[in-house]
Amino acid sequence: MSMILTPENYYSKEANQHYMSVSQFKDFDNCEAAALAKLNGEYSEGEVDAFTLGSYVHAAVEGTSAFDEFVGNHPEIYCKSGSNKGELRSEFKKADLMIDTVLKDPLCAQMLEGDKETIITAELFGVKWKSKIDVLNIDAGRMTDLKTVKEIRAKYWNNELRRWESFVEHYGYTIQMGVYTELERIHNRRFDRLEPFIVAVSKEEVPDKEIICFDDTTLDTALQKVAEKLPRIISVKEGFDEPKRCGKCKYCRRTKKAQIVHFMDLLEVI
Template sequence: MKLTKSNYFSQEANRHYMSNSQFKSFLPSYGGCEAQAMAKINGEYEDPPNKAFEVGHYVHAWNEGTLDDFKANNPNLYASTGKTAGQPKTEFKHCNKMIEILESDPLVLKALAGRKEVIMTAELFGIPWKVMLDSYQPILGEDTGIFADLKTSKEMGGKFWNTEMGVYENFIHHYGYTIQMALYAEVERLVSGRENWLLPHMVIVTKQDPPDHEIIYFDYDVIEQSLHIVGKHIERVKAVKSGMVEPTRCDKCAYCRGTKKIKKIKHFSELSLY
């Protein structure tokens, strides 16, 4: 299947290719659920609208250079009633502050330079994968270069409880961004034919007022470790996606709550297990 920007996120593409987000959607450690993941792939479930995603899309459109088109094609960005009718909603007004912070920092603009929204596909762990690089600069010197991913975040210093590990972790680990950057690096390496990985960078801007922002990079050690994690789980994910194995329900996510059928009555003390 030939991928383009118009079909990259399509159901057909998601059936044919594995992606970073789809892989993690199968894993409970990243908030995933096998039953919900399969329902999405089969067209039986869609995530409800999420303002956080819309904010991310707004800032990404700026990076891609298509913000004017994005505004024109998304009338929901603007208030439709009251005194503010026709004006951007509060959260999207704040997006402009986030963009101003990024535009005012020369190192950010340098990190986000290059080709935009670059689609790549490669076979990895025995199946086809797809990635889309926000900004791609394969050559910044002799046999070097970077790619960068732009992220919007609530804040930079938040901490999240990892139930499986019993520890707090930062948002990079909580949302599996190390996994994402490792997969992108490996697919890019395979497509380019280079021997070594490009160093992944992440440009982060927060939704605080005023926004904070940072540039971080990921080294070869974390790429190798993260690919090992993918390799550890991929056979189970492949088996479930192919229909060879029945998906497990988490009974906690939106899909499972909406399709739940009680099979036994629980004693009140069992609630402590949740």
């Protein structure tokens, strides 16, 4: 029997155990040991400022009610002492600029019109998934995800593929767009999937903004990657296989036991 998801329980431990999600998939893909510990409530990286800032921008775009609720639940966004006590911290004043940047741009504002924070569940590749779509506009044939990024045109080196990639690939957003469009299509029993977009806004002193689209080949390739990796992830999640440690993440560093290694083993293949 499927668990009924609500805004209140969407991020709960129970929901994460019952459903797969894109963030959970990426966690397992990065480090199985850390992902499983997080899933079981044994490890948490905590809510960092970058995540809070992104949520602040999302809440403002969602609407006045959601924004007021967010601000009321996050007193840490205000200065606690000094001459600026009670004022927004500097990074959240910058977030206000980011909000103005997208909402005052005609095309960005148009792409952010629709139903906000829509919860979708569906079975994909034999597994129950959950997703929360930032902006869903079925009448316009699209879904939009709002991303706050350091720099929109920053480059990231992918050592496995031996090439530079954008923040979209680096943070797995092609997988997110592929999975979200497919889940929505299955959920609403539609033959064609909606067109996915990312509205990206940067955290620079003068925020940059861009609307990013995707081609079908990229989405299909991302879905194929999910289909190939999902059986192993589910096997680990359900306890049939032991999780592998990546040896590099915060969880692995925190839980590792020191050993004697040859100095040449400190070098990674570049």
